[in-house]
Amino acid sequence: MISLIGIELFKVFKKPRTYISFAAIAAIVILIQLGFYAEGKNYLGFGLQAISETFMLEGKILNGYLVAFIILQTLLVHVPLLIALVAGDMVSGEANMGTLRLLLTRPVSRNRLLLSKFLAAMVYTVALLLWMAIWSLFVSILVFGTDDMLILKSEVITQILERDILWRYAAAFCFASLAMITVAALAFLLSIFAENSIGPIMTTMAIVIVFTILNTLNLPLFNLVKPYLFTTHMLGWKGFFDVQTNAANEQIVGSIENLPAVMKSAGILSVHIILFIGLSLWFFRRKDITS
Amino acid sequence: MVIEVSGLSKQFKGINAVENLSFGVKPGEVYGFIGQNGAGKSTTIRMLLTLIKATSGEIKVFDKPLEANRIAILRRTGAVIEKPDLYQYLTGMQNLNLFAKLNGLRLTRKELNDKLEEVGLSKRGNDKVKVYSQGMKQRLGIAVAIVHDPDLIILDEPTNGLDPQGIVDIRNLILHLSHDRKKTVFISSHLLSEVEQIADSLLVIDKGRKVVEGPVKSLIDPEQVILELETTDNLICFQWLQNTQWKEFLVQHSSSTILMKMRRKDIPVLVSQIIEQGIGILMLKPMNALEQYFLSLTNGAAK
Numbered sequence: 223m224i225s226l227i228g229i230e231l232f233k234v235f236k237k238p239r240t241y242i243s244f245a246a247i248a249a250i251v252i253l254i255q256l257g258f259y260a261e262g263k264n265y266l267g268f269g270l271q272a273i274s275e276t277f278m279l280e281g282k283i284l285n286g287y288l289v290a291f292i293i294l295q296t297l298l299v300h301v302p303l304l305i306a307l308v309a310g311d312m313v314s315g316e317a318n319m320g321t322l323r324l325l326l327t328r329p330v331s332r333n334r335l336l337l338s339k340f341l342a343a344m345v346y347t348v349a350l351l352l353w354m355a356i357w358s359l360f361v362s363i364l365v366f367g368t369d370d371m372l373i374l375k376s377e378v379i380t381q382i383l384e385r386d387i388l389w390r391y392a393a394a395f396c397f398a399s400l401a402m403i404t405v406a407a408l409a410f411l412l413s414i415f416a417e418n419s420i421g422p423i424m425t426t427m428a429i430v431i432v433f434t435i436l437n438t439l440n441l442p443l444f445n446l447v448k449p450y451l452f453t454t455h456m457l458g459w460k461g462f463f464d465v466q467t468n469a470a471n472e473q474i475v476g477s478i479e480n481l482p483a484v485m486k487s488a489g490i491l492s493v494h495i496i497l498f499i500g501l502s503l504w505f506f507r508r509k510d511i512t513s
Numbered sequence: 514m515v516i517e518v519s520g521l522s523k524q525f526k527g528i529n530a531v532e533n534l535s536f537g538v539k540p541g542e543v544y545g546f547i548g549q550n551g552a553g554k555s556t557t558i559r560m561l562l563t564l565i566k567a568t569s570g571e572i573k574v575f576d577k578p579l580e581a582n583r584i585a586i587l588r589r590t591g592a593v594i595e596k597p598d599l600y601q602y603l604t605g606m607q608n609l610n611l612f613a614k615l616n617g618l619r620l621t622r623k624e625l626n627d628k629l630e631e632v633g634l635s636k637r638g639n640d641k642v643k644v645y646s647q648g649m650k651q652r653l654g655i656a657v658a659i660v661h662d663p664d665l666i667i668l669d670e671p672t673n674g675l676d677p678q679g680i681v682d683i684r685n686l687i688l689h690l691s692h693d694r695k696k697t698v699f700i701s702s703h704l705l706s707e708v709e710q711i712a713d714s715l716l717v718i719d720k721g722r723k724v725v726e727g728p729v730k731s732l733i734d735p736e737q738v739i740l741e742l743e744t745t746d747n748l749i750c751f752q753w754l755q756n757t758q759w760k761e762f763l764v765q766h767s768s769s770t771i772l773m774k775m776r777r778k779d780i781p782v783l784v785s786q787i788i789e790q791g792i793g794i795l796m797l798k799p800m801n802a803l804e805q806y807f808l809s810l811t812n813g814a815a816k
Contacts, residue, residue: 229614236602320598324657327562328615329588511564 226334230342234308240346243304244353247297251357254293255365258284262366286363287371287387291463293358298398298457302405302430303423304350309343310409310422313506317417317513326511336506340410340499347402355395373463382465386475390462397459397488404452404491405430407498414505417513452494458487514576515540515665515697516561521570523556523721530556531721534570538699538714543691545712545729546701553721554701555595558669561699562592574665588616591663593671597654601643605634605653608642609660616661632656632686648679655686659696666690668700672707680707687711709733738799739764740780742771745793753790759783770796 234240258265262284313336316322325335371387373380382390405426412422433453436444448454464479478484516538523531531553538544548554559565561572563583572579574586599608606625613620620628629635632652642650651671658666668687672680688711690696702708708715715732717724725732744750751766754773764772775783777799787794 225614225617229611232611233600233603236600236607238602319600320596321600323559323562323564323594324592324598324612325615326564327587327590327592327594328612329584329617330615331584508566510566511559 223334223338226330226338227341227345230312230338231345234342234346239311240308243307243350246304247301247350247354248357250297251293251354251361254296255289255362258289258292259365262289282367282369283372284366285369285371286359286366287368287382287384287391288373289362289366290359290391291371291373293362294354294394294398294459297354297358298401298459301350301354301398301402303427305347305402305405306409306423306426308346309406310413310416310426311419312339312343312410312413314413314416314419314422317511318419320513322513323511332507333503336503337499340407340502343406343410344403347406348399351395351399351402355391359391371463380463380465381473382463383473383475386465386473389476393462394459397462397484400488400491400495401452401456401459404456404494404498407495407502408452411498411502411505414502414509450490452491455487455490458484458491461487514538515574516544516699517573517576518557518561519571521557521560521572522568523553523560523565524568529721531560531567531718534718534721534723536716536723536726538697540697541691541695542713543687543698543700543711545705545708545715546699546718547705547708547715548701548703548718550703552703552718554703554718555669556721557718558592558594558667558699558701561667562590562594563587564594588661589664590667591658591661591665592667592669593651593654593658594667594669596673597650597657599642599650599653599657602641604639604641605629605645605649605656606638608653609638609656612657613660618661620660628656628660629653631659633682646679647674648676648682651675651679651683652686655683659690663696665697665699668698670702671700672702672704684711736777738775738777738780740773740775740783741796741798741800742773742794743769743796744771744787745795747771750787750790750792753787753792757786759786 266284313322316325326332368384370384371382373382408429409422409426412425413419416422430453433451436451437448437454461480461484462478466474466477466479468474514537516536518537519535521531521534522529534553534557546554546557556565560567561574561579563579574582575589577586579586600611603611606622606629609625609628610620613625626635626638629638632655634649634652634656637645637649642653645653651674655668655671658668671683671687675683684707687698687700691698691711700708700712705715705717709729712729714726714728716726742750747766747768747770751763751771754760754763754771759773759775762773762775764774766772773783780797780799784794784797
């Protein structure tokens with residue numbers, strides 16, 4: 223199985239299109255960092271105008287942690303497209319090239335072949351998020367330095383102590399990986415039925431967009447299904463940046479405000495992954511390879 | 514038998530692609546599988562390779578039921594199906610290595626080069642497949658098919674799209690595999706002339722059904738000919754033939770020609786008897802090339 227995964231990874235990382243995603247993420251992150259480097263203080267000053275009249279703000283507000291948080295908020299919404307670009311091509315791309323039939327004439331079971339393909343797509347997804355972490359977090363830390371992090375929400379400001387931040391990012395990236403693997407699993411399932419990669423990629427994006435729109439519409443009919451849509455839970459990584467406070471309104475180090483909600487979201491995403499991959503296996507085992 | 518097929522059928526959305534097909538391939542022979550485009554050759558080959566599930570029927574390979582022994586059988590089988598589609602963005606050697614690994618082989622660079630040498634590609638092994646000619650791709654496809662030294666090699670239209678030299682190269686390669694390496698080769702083609710020169714046995718199919726099967730020598734008996742006949746009045750001639758001893762030799766007729774399968778030495782007698790009936794002969798064409806035989810058989814079955 224490891225050998226099969228190695229073969230699939232070799233193919234994925236030999237394809238030029240794989241690097242489009244890595245280049246796009248690096249380019250976008252650098253652009254945002256450049257923007258903050260040039261105009262960040264004005265931008266933050268405007269955002270904190272109301273608070274600074276009441277509170278004395280000390281220290282480096284515009285620091286690497288905050289920039290990374292803003293980048294993640296902006297970018298993670300668009301990453302599904304980059305994930306679908308590769309995951310949606312895993313089977314359909316082979317069908318299109320005609321290599322699928324050649325692969326299936328080798329002494330390898332269909333289940334193992336498909337699982338190795340999915341695991342390769344998973345590795346790609348995690349690698350892409352790791353790449354994103356390096357650029358958005360570590361490069362931002364290098365450029366902007368570190369300090370406590372202030373997160374502005376509509377009604378509250380959360381302050382997270384500097385020593386309590388890095389693990390939250392690690393957890394957030396793990397959660398984001400789970401969310402993106404869900405998207406990868408969906409694109410992968412759709413790629414079973416197609417003979418070119420455009421269909422699965424576009425359909426995956428269409429599903430993500432439609433579900434996201436449903437999430438924003440506050441209608442009773444949609445409210446019934448929202449808890450079960452994977453898109454509802456994809457932004458669960460933000461939960462790691464909601465902290466608990468004690469009676470003196472001080473942050474409790476290492477706390478998460480609503481851990482059960484984060485765990486529930488992770489659970490629902492995991493169920494989606496299992497469902498999508500289970501269906502992929504079921505259909506692929508029965509599929510006539512006519513391409 | 515290396516391959517034993519009985520009562521094999523495949524339906525796609527109610528349409529019979531292959532219907533009640535039975536045949537057997539003996540060890541060490543080159544077995545030609547002939548049919549026009551759309552006759553059901555590729556569907557049959559895909560069923561032999563478990564790419565497509567049969568609607569009914571049984572396939573045994575190496576005396577074992579295919580479905581239950583898929584992995585073990587594929588370990589001893591190599592195949593090129595239609596176009597030799599390989600990974601265009603990889604080099605020839607990377608492609609070969611990748612498929613060797615899928616067969617559980619760990620080959621050194623030298624071993625891979627030797628495999629490429631066998632198909633005449635050792636000097637181009639480091640080039641990406643996207644710059645290969647059709648002939649080179651076909652040869653690399655065969656190298657991929659035989660990289661694990663299989664006992665059975667299945668080649669679906671291996672000379673498609675090749676220039677005359679490419680066709681000769683592939684033909685020689687197949688003969689080398691059969692004669693020198695004692696492999697069983699199952700080769701399909703829509704061009705009988707390509708297969709008749711190398712095959713030991715032939716199976717002709719049309720519209721998914723078997724038309725004829727047998728050793729090539731018996732199918733191309735030089736004394737047996739297909740006679741294509743055009744007369745001044747084909748209908749009258751045909752009606753007369755039906756009422757004589759020639760009736761059993763009739764294969765097919767149309768407004769333009771009459772086809773008869775008969776012994777070459779009987780032709781002068783037939784001609785004189787037709788003329789005695791007052792029917793003029795416009796064209797008389799004895800055909801013994803297997804290609805024409807194949808065409809007449811498949812057309813005959815279609816009628």
